[in-house]
Amino acid sequence: MDAIEVRGLRKSYGSNPAVVGLDLTVAEGEVFALLGPNGAGKTTTTEILEGHRDRDGGEVAVLGVDPGKAGRRWRSEIGIVLQTATDAAELTVRETVLQFAKFYPEPRDVQEVVELCGLEGKADAKVRSLSGGQRRRVDVALGIIGRPRLLFLDEPTTGFDPEARRQFWELVRTLSGEGTTILLTTHYLDEAEALANRLAVIAAGRIVAEGTPRTLGGRDRAPATVSWHDAGGDHEVRSMDPVPTVAELAGRGAVSGLQVKQPSLEDIYLDLIGAKA
Amino acid sequence: MTAIALPTTTTLPSTLGNGLTRGAAELRMFFRSREAVLFTFSFPAIVLVLLGSIFNKGGHGDTPMSQVLAASMIASGILSTAFISVGVGIAADREDGTLKRLRGTPITAGAYFIGKIVLVAVATLAEVVLMLAVGVVAFDLKLPSDPAKWLTLAWILVLSVVACTLLGVAASGLAKSGRSSAAVLNLPVIALQFTSGVYVAMSALPSAMVRVAAFFPVRWMAQGFRSVFLPDGLAAEEVAGSWELGRVALVLGAWCVVGLVLCLTTFRWTERRAG
Known part of the structure; x- marks a missing residue:
């Protein structure tokens, strides 16, 4: 299922x-x-x-x-x-977690959850006094x-x-x-x-x-971008198979700033929501 | 992948048990909150001290006005700890995510309401003791020695608390947000106390006002408490010339039914604007 x-x-x-x-x-x-x-x-x-x-x-x-x-x-x-x-x-924090533990048939151990969520130092602090991030950890604990x-x-x-x-x-x-x-x-x-x-x-x-x-x-099938700098300026080549390009550059010498980039998840994401939004 | 399905034989915690857990949490939150203790719990006693000190003379026969106020204002205390605290409390629970969070757990709505009832019962009992203590210490209010009077106090208290709590639950839906709820709920409460013979003697009120207020519970609560703590001779000062305890029971009972119907038809788990 x-x-x-x-x-x-x-x-x-x-x-x-x-x-x-x-x-x-x-x-x-x-x-x-x-x-x-x-x-x-x-x-x-x-x-x-x-x-x-x-x-x-x-x-x-x-x-x-x-x-x-x-x-x-x-x-x-x-x-x-x-x-x-x-x-x-x-x-x-502890009172809150303990209260919610009682609503469930087989709750986790309260102390264990408090520690798991990194709240052991704040267990006896009032929820009111917590920072935003600490409060989110209480949410997670609950x-x-x-x-x-x-x-x-x-x-x-x-x-x-x-x-x-x-x-x-x-x-x-x-x-x-x-x-x-x-x-x-x-x-x-x-x-x-x-x-x-x-x-x-x-x-x-x-x-x-x-x-x-x-x-x-299609991130795995997207072309990679090979970019480098030489006497002629900045260059960029998009290719499904960047290896031969890199091999060729290695033979030339005097190449700096060589990078081979697959599109990041962010590139893919922005592309996806940009295309449809 | 390991199956971690819970054996379906484990029993879910009982509604009563969860209700008592909620009640303990509600009490802790109420009495730790400075605003709640000051505005909901102490406010009626402070008003009693002020009004009782101003209207120390006058009154009827041997009974100073301050003692009439002390008896009537037990109704104020109940309005505060039952109607206001429940109405404001639920509106706040709706706004701050308490209700939404609880809705995502196996707790029942019944357990949530048992929690509110525990809060109201304890807070109201403490409130009535506080109001009586102020009355006795500051204004020489005499506690009755007749057990029948205490019995009367008990049933009027129960009917008042049930009616006010149910109406508070229903009224929690009137406010658009938790923040505005105290203002929205205090308006009818203050108005009814002025028109129902709590702050001002019934004999001083215009007759139309008296007739309108007779439809609401506050007048009958206050009248009932006067019957318990004031000499029977003062019954002659009431609108009908008697304590009318039968009618007190009838009107308060009717409001319990109205409150229950309103609760069941209007209660919402979420805020109105959340859709």
Whole structure:
């Protein structure tokens, strides 16, 4: 069984279509990244999958269940990391995590989750006193305390400093190693490249490309760019097979600044949303 | 890939257990929040001290006006800890993501409401004790020795708290945002206290005002509390010349039903503008 199966998903707000016939399949155990500009339909799609929002049409199965009709058992098997919550300001981190642990049939150990999320130094601090990045870690802790089979991470590292992001990536890899399926939405392409087994780009309410970080949008088949500088100035050659070009340059001598570049994930991404947006 | 499916035999935590967990969290959050303790919890007592000190003379027979106020204003306390705190609390829960977060967990709506009920029950009990303490210490209010009076106090308290809490849940939907909710909910509360004989004696009010206020619960709450804490001779000062406890029960009971219906038909998990 796939963790997430979506076919022909549609949702409009009034006369504004947000999602127009979206198809998506996420296999169990996968880390799947959903990329796309603001307003492309990422959050709407995720919220429908989480059971937070009704859909207008299409078929959706999350852990084999329609999220629009799902019950408590289903909710105990998913974890959601919210994007903009500011709740529980007067409770301490530990009190908040402990409270949520009690809602689940088989929660993780509270202390273990606090440490896993890098909050051990802040366990007895009030949530109100935390920095934005620390607060996001509490969101993550609340998302994983119930030992979810499927975890929704909606822009989880917004507001993190580089070190905190690296730590968070390690946490995602740990969870993934334990078999948790993860649906990640993010603006950071390096994050998607570092974490995702597969990813999809969403633009104007539908999926415009899908693949692995290596193959997305034909990245593996795109021509490489060879650039160098010599007495004649700057040169650039695009080629499907850059090796002979490089070999020829090696024979010439007096070449500086030699670079062979495959298009980056960002190039591919900008191309994809530029073409369709 | 390893299957980590939960055995479906594990039982989900009970609604009651989760409700009590929520209740403990609600109480901690309420009493740790300076604004809540100051504006919701202490406000009625502060107003009582002020009004009672200003209107210390007058009153009826041997009973100074300050004691009439002390009895009537128990209703203010309940309006604050049941109606306002629930209405503002739910509007804030909707805005700050509490409700959305809870909706993504296996907790039931019932458990969320049990949490609110625990908060209201504890906060209201503490509020009534505080109001009575102010009345006794500052204004020589006499606590009744007749057990029947305490029984009356108990049922009026229960009906008042249930009606005010349910109406608070329903009213939480009126405010567009958590921030505006305190202002939106305080307006009817202040207005009703002026027109229902809480701040000003019923005999001083225009008769049209008295007739309108008779449709709302506040007048009957205040009248009921006066019947408990004031000498029976003062019943003659009431609009009907008696305490009308039967009618108190009837009107408050009716508002419990209205509140429940409003709750069930208007409660929203999310903010209006979020669609």
